[in-house]
Structure formats: C-alpha cells, structure tokens
Amino acid sequence: MRYDIFCRVIDNLGDAAVCWRLARQLAVEKGFFVRLWLDQPGVLASLRPDYVRDVPCQILEGVEIRHWTSDAMFDDPGDIVIEGFGCGLPEPQALSMTRRSPQSLWIVLEYLSAEPWVERHHLLPSPHPTLPLRRFFFFPGFSPLTGGLLREADLAGRRSAFSGSAGASAAFWRDLGFPPPARAARTVSLFSYKNVPVDAFLDACCNGEQEVVLAIPPSPLRNQVCRYFGTDAGVDGATLRRGLLEARLIPFLAQPRYDELLWNCDWNFVRGEDSFVRAQWACAPFVWQIYPQDGEAHLAKLDAFLSYYLDAVDPATAEAWTGLWRAWNGSGQLLGEYWNRLQSQTPGLRAHAQRWERHLAQMPDLATNLAIFCSERLKSSA
8 A cells, every 4th residue: 555645844843743753654564655745855854864855755764755846746646645734735646646546545634633623524525626536634633533643653662661761861861962960850841932931931940949950952942041041052062050940952853862852851841733742642741832823723722632631630730730831822921820839749740641641542543543544445445
C-alpha cells in the first residue's frame, strides 16, 4: 500500500512535524511506501539533523521526501493521498488520482481539537465538487470516536528506559553543555509562540520559594526572556540568572531529544499541536499555548480540552490550572498567583498526568486508526 502526504509549512514547524511523524510511523511500523511532499522541505533539518538541504528527493527511515513545487511530477499517485491540514492538493495530482485504477482515496487530515463536533465530523465523506474522488475527513482527537493521537509503538518503552536510568538525566544536560540542575530545583521547559505574558511568569519564578531552572529552545519567546534579563546574548549555551531563577538557552532539539527534555522536566510549557501531544505522553504537568485565532476562537478549543483533561481533578485545583492556562493565553493577569498555588501540588498533578497518559494509551494511535480505515475503504471499492 502506498501513501502520499502533502504538507504546506505556514509559519511554524508544527504542520511539518506532525506530517513527518505520521509519515515515519506509516513507513517504519506499518511497512507502507510513503512519500512526504513538502513545499519547504528544509524545515526538516531542524527536526531531523540528518536531512540534507537542497536535495529534491531523499529517503529517511523509509520515507521518500519530495519537494512540492509547481512543476513537480504528480503522475504516479499513491493508493491513499493525505491532504495535511487543508493545504489542498495540486490539480495535476488530483487529476492523476481519478485516472488511477482503482482511484486513489483522498484523506483530509484535520487539526487536533477536543470540541464535541469533532466526533460527529470524523470520517464523514467530503465529495469533491468536480472530480469523482472519494474524500473523507479524518480528525485527531481524545476519544474513541475520533482518529486518536500520534504515538509510536516504542514511545512508552523509551520513556520508561530513560526515566529508569540513573544517569540519563545528568547525561542529557551535559550533552547540552549544562550541569544537571540541583535536586531541589523545579525544572521547566519553555516553548511558545510570541506575545505570551512571559514577564509575569518570570517574576513569579524569581520571587518564589524554590529555585527554578528554565530550559528554553529557540523560539520567539527567547528574545522576550533575554530582554527580561537585560541582555541581547540570546545564544545557545548561555545561562541567565536572577533571584531564584536560572534560564538555560538550549539548542533546537530533534524530535527524540525533545521528548527527553519533556521527560526531564517537572513542568512543560508547550505550543501548537505537536509539542502539545508530546507533553501528554511525557506524563508531567504542562501548560498549553494554543495557536491564536481571530476573535479569540482558539479559547473555545482550549476550554474544550480542559473539560476533558480536568474532569477528575478537584474543583480548587481545576480552577487554578484553568486560570494558569487562560492567563498564559491572555493578558497574564493573576498568572503568578495561579502558578504559585499549583507548585505545592506538583506531585499530585504529575500523578494526574500519568493517569491521563494511561487513559489515552488504551486507545489505538492515529496512524493505526488511519491505516485500518483506509484499508477497509480500499477493499470495499475493489
């Protein structure tokens, strides 16, 4: 079975990161032939250091990576063609899909959401207005009535091996050029879009009762952090200090190493979709910055997830956690107060995160659900 996955890079790495994870899992775990078409394939160099820039076609872990250009050849479509996040398909590709026998199956992979309407729209047909192609919506999600979440088969084993190794955490920090944090320090990873109320958060960390070590990979947020410390020296390897706060400017990490960062931290601040999902597999408390939308439409998506995630949490903790997330995605009002209230509860919050991960892990992963659905649809049309 052959898959084509199309992806446009909009303004961040998230779309490419998700499509690469899906492509890799379909190739490595399912044994399918997979082509990943990217309009900016160079972004993979951040996610995969072994990616060779400016090569129009190369193979990594069984995935054939193609540069999606206006003059690319689309005369050999796969059995399944995936349109990533509403990017559309090139007209020559769609036309060649109609000439194939049997015709290719068109899957529209949508963005992740916990909103109730997702369950109703998952797997609904979406007839093309002019072409006789079978097209279906496929929605990631958090319930058995959705497509599930991306999760590699070996993920839990890798996490357990890392967490169970006496020297893995210290070796991780040393590999990045830093000493291991003190045992009593609170470790936090910080990854976000721009325009978050980071000063309010940094104030809370500086003036708290416990040493805080922040790990900050390159992102728009890093410039804001440097301004807070009164420096322009925002280079990888730098360490900034004020009060009880230490900020470590770490390099951008390949996907497996980013998982290790999340496993290493007591709290993780994440953004978008890809790091949001990885934080849930990391079994630690986290704060999500959702991708901003006009009219604050994104806040409804944030609240929809929180209604799932905090369902079994006591009301006082749920109120503080919701307040922290809302403040991080808004003006920052009361952010420090909510953060301080939750710090003493970190062990209990970690236990909740572990229960949530076990709940999600009971459901099939997204790649498995997708492969089963596509196989059934192709058999029915044979």
